[in-house]
Amino acid sequence: MRVNLLLFAVYRDLTGVDELVVDLPEGSDAADAIDTLRSTDRRFARIPARPVIAVNREYVLLDALLRDGDELALIPPVAGG
Amino acid sequence: MRVNLLLFAVYRDLTGVDELVVDLPEGSDAADAIDTLRSTDRRFARIPARPVIAVNREYVLLDALLRDGDELALIPPVAGG
Amino acid sequence: MSIHCVIAAAPIDPAGVLARVGSPADGAAVLFVGTVREENDGRRVSGMRYDAYVDMAVPVLLAIAGEAAEHAGSDRIAVEHRVGELGIGAVSIAIAVSSPHRANAFDAARYIIEQVKVRLPVWKEEHYVTGESAWLDGAVPPVKAHESR
Amino acid sequence: MSIHCVIAAAPIDPAGVLARVGSPADGAAVLFVGTVREENDGRRVSGMRYDAYVDMAVPVLLAIAGEAAEHAGSDRIAVEHRVGELGIGAVSIAIAVSSPHRANAFDAARYIIEQVKVRLPVWKEEHYVTGESAWLDGAVPPVKAHESR
Numbered sequence: 228m229r230v231n232l233l234l235f236a237v238y239r240d241l242t243g244v245d246e247l248v249v250d251l252p253e254g255s256d257a258a259d260a261i262d263t264l265r266s267t268d269r270r271f272a273r274i275p276a277r278p279v280i281a282v283n284r285e286y287v288l289l290d291a292l293l294r295d296g297d298e299l300a301l302i303p304p305v306a307g308g
Numbered sequence: 309m310r311v312n313l314l315l316f317a318v319y320r321d322l323t324g325v326d327e328l329v330v331d332l333p334e335g336s337d338a339a340d341a342i343d344t345l346r347s348t349d350r351r352f353a354r355i356p357a358r359p360v361i362a363v364n365r366e367y368v369l370l371d372a373l374l375r376d377g378d379e380l381a382l383i384p385p386v387a388g389g
Numbered sequence: 390m391s392i393h394c395v396i397a398a399a400p401i402d403p404a405g406v407l408a409r410v411g412s413p414a415d416g417a418a419v420l421f422v423g424t425v426r427e428e429n430d431g432r433r434v435s436g437m438r439y440d441a442y443v444d445m446a447v448p449v450l451l452a453i454a455g456e457a458a459e460h461a462g463s464d465r466i467a468v469e470h471r472v473g474e475l476g477i478g479a480v481s482i483a484i485a486v487s488s489p490h491r492a493n494a495f496d497a498a499r500y501i502i503e504q505v506k507v508r509l510p511v512w513k514e515e516h517y518v519t520g521e522s523a524w525l526d527g528a529v530p531p532v533k534a535h536e537s538r
Numbered sequence: 539m540s541i542h543c544v545i546a547a548a549p550i551d552p553a554g555v556l557a558r559v560g561s562p563a564d565g566a567a568v569l570f571v572g573t574v575r576e577e578n579d580g581r582r583v584s585g586m587r588y589d590a591y592v593d594m595a596v597p598v599l600l601a602i603a604g605e606a607a608e609h610a611g612s613d614r615i616a617v618e619h620r621v622g623e624l625g626i627g628a629v630s631i632a633i634a635v636s637s638p639h640r641a642n643a644f645d646a647a648r649y650i651i652e653q654v655k656v657r658l659p660v661w662k663e664e665h666y667v668t669g670e671s672a673w674l675d676g677a678v679p680p681v682k683a684h685e686s687r
Contacts, residue, residue, distance in 0.1 A: 403553075407552065411573065424560065478560070491570070491572070
């Protein structure tokens with residue numbers, strides 16, 4: 228399955244990437260997606276191993292199961308207001 | 309000495325008077341002025357014996373000594389805002 | 390910038406009150422707006438008359454704003470309080486405070502309205518749709534002994 | 539009336555946000571305005587870039603406003619949060635709440651800004667007069683286990 232991965236702010240600056248598609252085996256959870264991402268490239272290893280994430284625009288824990296077409300966003304510490 | 313007495317809101321409605329001059333002996337305090345006022349007329353007896361007062365636009369206690377020309381205001385419970 | 394306090398016979402413009410505060414040093418501004426409600430204590434209200442001891446209300450408002458400024462560490466404070474006849478929805482008071490930090494701006498605005506309720510020599514006569522009117526029960530202003538002369 | 543939440547690329551007009559709330563049932567409105575400060579942590583700031591995950595920020599803002607409405611017993615709530623490049627003094631957020639009673643309006647406005655600080659997927663890159671820039675340290679949004687799928 229394919230998951231759409233979004234990177235913001237400091238994660239985008241660290242990697243130089245704001246969006247990419249990751250191929251994952253069926254049954255993967257968000258933690259698997261991040262492990263896969265971090266192992267693909269030295270740049271992506273700069274992302275924390277356990278970042279806050281959102282799947283389809285909702286904050287979820289890293290054990291959230293992913294489905295084909297999901298949007299997985301890596302959320303650096305936020306600073307609204 | 310003469311003191312200028314001001315009445316507001318419900319005190320004005322109770323007495324039909326918003327301002328009057330009271331003649332007092334030297335050395336009178338605010339309590340004396342109110343006693344004098346309340347004894348002059350049945351209408352003024354409707355004012356509480358110990359109202360909140362201000363002398364020259366500052367809240368003071370009833371034992372505040374008065375001087376000729378002072379402005380003594382009787383302040384009903386307030387409702388600003 | 391400095392503290393601005395007015396007892397206003399004409400309608401208050403809340404945006405104008407807000408515009409009186411703010412500074413490049415400030416990260417937060419809080420504006421409080423009080424308006425006349427159509428209902429009070431279960432009775433339908435048609436309007437309100439605000440009576441004031443204006444000559445005293447101005448210095449009391451300045452004193453309250455000065456205390457708020459000391460708490461908040463900011464003198465960017467503007468307060469306008471209306472007097473006269475007000476219809477439903479009319480603005481009776483607008484309080485604006487700006488400050489480097491939001492907690493101070495919130496606390497100062499809140500302090501001012503709470504103190505105004507109990508210290509400002511202002512009285513409300515509520516008009517009801519029945520045609521009756523009544524002075525609202527008020528608060529007894531605290532008088533400190535050391536303020537005696 | 540209903541809850542209004544916007545992530546705005548264009549400048550925010552605080553008076554316009556305030557004008558979205560209010561009702562004849564309400565006696566109080568609170569407007570909070572956040573602005574870019576000229577100084578932060580002792581460094582001179584020249585401006586700020588607000589980055590956002592806009593598609594998620596809108597529903598998060600609606601959720602926060604909905605929680606505030608429940609606390610306050612009023613759905614007269616408007617929130618606009620700016621994104622993009624902001625100069626000193628520019629408005630980054632405006633929050634307006636009106637309610638029958640002032641305590642509710644204050645509490646709801648305060649609730650919204652505090653939650654926005656820790657939950658809204660927005661990031662600030664501060665620009666300094668030295669020409670440098672840095673992402674501001676942020677807060678880790680709380681994630682509830684039951685929100686997991």
